[in-house]
């Protein structure tokens with residue numbers, strides 16, 4: 001599993017903190033994305049996350065989970081084996097869409 005991130009930025013930091021709290025930092029490969037240089041806007045990265053932002057979690061099957069909220073939802077429930085993630089990718093995607101809708105002005109989150 002890979003985490004695309006940029007050390008020192010707040011959203012990737014949330015994921016790093018969650019992984020560290022669970023003792024899972026060694027279980028993922030961190031891939032540095034040079035955000036200040038615009039690497040996150042190149043087609044190769046936008047193919048992973050159309051929002052062109054870090055962090056992104058890439059599962060071993062190639063599934064991409066973008067956004068610190070959804071990634072930490074994977075890390076958070078206290079699973080013992082990171083390879084057997086309990087939350088399906090669809091549910092993580094649902095979380096992301098819910099967050100995007102809730103962030104729109106005038107929309108009340110349910």
Ligand SMILES: N[C@@H](CCC(=O)N[C@@H](CS)C(=O)NCC(=O)O)C(=O)O
Pocket residue numbers: 009010011012035040052053054055066067068069
């Ligand atoms: N809601 C996203 C926000 C991701 C985000 O904005 N990441 C910033 C770094 S903290 C980024 O990649 N920004 C690139 C840009 O805005 O061009 C999350 O929680 O991960």
